[in-house]
Amino acid sequence: MKIALIGYGKMGKAIEEIAVSRGHKIVLKVSIENQQDNTVARIKEADVAIEFTGPESAYDNIIRCLEAGVPVVSGSTGWLSRLEEVKEECRKRNGSFLYASNFSVGVNLFFEVNKRLAALMAPRPEYDVQIIETHHTEKKDSPSGTAITLAEQILEKISRKKEWVNHISDNLDELEILSERIDPAPGTHTIEYSSPIDTITITHTAHNRRGFATGAVLAAEFIVDKKGIYQMSEVLGF
Numbered sequence: 187m188k189i190a191l192i193g194y195g196k197m198g199k200a201i202e203e204i205a206v207s208r209g210h211k212i213v214l215k216v217s218i219e220n221q222q223d224n225t226v227a228r229i230k231e232a233d234v235a236i237e238f239t240g241p242e243s244a245y246d247n248i249i250r251c252l253e254a255g256v257p258v259v260s261g262s263t264g265w266l267s268r269l270e271e272v273k274e275e276c277r278k279r280n281g282s283f284l285y286a287s288n289f290s291v292g293v294n295l296f297f298e299v300n301k302r303l304a305a306l307m308a309p310r311p312e313y314d315v316q317i318i319e320t321h322h323t324e325k326k327d328s329p330s331g332t333a334i335t336l337a338e339q340i341l342e343k344i345s346r347k348k349e350w351v352n353h354i355s356d357n358l359d360e361l362e363i364l365s366e367r368i369d370p371a372p373g374t375h376t377i378e379y380s381s382p383i384d385t386i387t388i389t390h391t392a393h394n395r396r397g398f399a400t401g402a403v404l405a406a407e408f409i410v411d412k413k414g415i416y417q418m419s420e421v422l423g424f
């Protein structure tokens with residue numbers, strides 16, 4: 187496959203390594219300093235685009251790929267208030283789009299464990315639940331996209347929690363997400379259920395970025411010859 191890498195930072199470089207090792211060719215690498223190459227015409231040279239830039243630029247980049255008629259995989263976080271607009275544009279253009287807050291196989295397994303544990307905890311009000319996420323200090327958004335996905339999965343199952351908040355809270359209706367920034371930390375997510383009697387904790391720790399990068403390449407291989415809007419669970423067959 188010919189791949190356009192929109193975003194050539196920590197993730198873009200990790201994706202390049204995995205993509206090349208799987209026999210793919212990188213035909214475009216876009217970062218801020220060569221934004222002049224981030225054009226519909228250049229993106230058209232690729233079979234698929236992989237977008238990992240950040241909260242401010244993701245929306246415009248994805249729309250540009252859809253304008254180019256090139257299937258796009260995006261992992262940028264912190265822009266999801268515009269997700270529905272992107273999906274609408276994708277449908278209008280009969281394009282292909284796949285978004286995941288986290289592409290690693292391990293985190294996608296962890297999402298399934300999180301949903302099961304939340305379902306078991308739904309009738310157990312003695313347990314309060316909290317999410318803790320730890321990332322490197324260059325991360326621009328808080329809470330992490332993965333933490334938001336985990337929180338939404340919990341809110342769907344546990345009706346005593348009404349919304350997530352990104353601070354310490356005494357309000358039992360609120361699901362706390364606590365964000366820590368330290369180096370080095372590719373990404374750790376913990377869900378903790380605590381009662382007066384005991385505590386149950388599940389944690390996913392990324393040791394490096396290879397898991398995210400591999401998942402993004404798997405997603406690109408999956409979407410390259412498809413039309414429509416897909417999720418990582420479909421790539422992994424969950």
Ligand SMILES: NC(=O)C1=CN([C@@H]2O[C@H](COP(=O)(O)OP(=O)(O)OC[C@H]3O[C@@H](n4cnc5c(N)ncnc54)[C@H](OP(=O)(O)O)[C@@H]3O)[C@@H](O)[C@H]2O)C=CC1
Nearest residue numbers: 193194195196197217218219239240243261263287288289
């Ligand atoms: N879904 C997932 O599995 C994962 C998602 N992420 C998310 O991916 C995003 C990128 O992360 P990461 O690679 O660590 O970040 P980096 O800051 O290391 O890289 C971002 C890249 O995007 C480029 N960029 C920023 N703005 C623009 C723009 N307007 N136009 C073109 N290029 C731009 C930067 O250019 P320059 O180099 O010139 O600054 C840089 O190359 C984040 O939102 C992060 O949360 C991260 C890991 C996994």
Ligand SMILES: O=C(O)C1=N[C@H](C(=O)O)C[C@H](O)C1
Nearest residue numbers: 263287325330331332372373
């Ligand atoms: O910025 C990062 O690094 C990461 N971002 C994603 C997120 O916000 O959840 C995924 C991963 O945790 C690493």
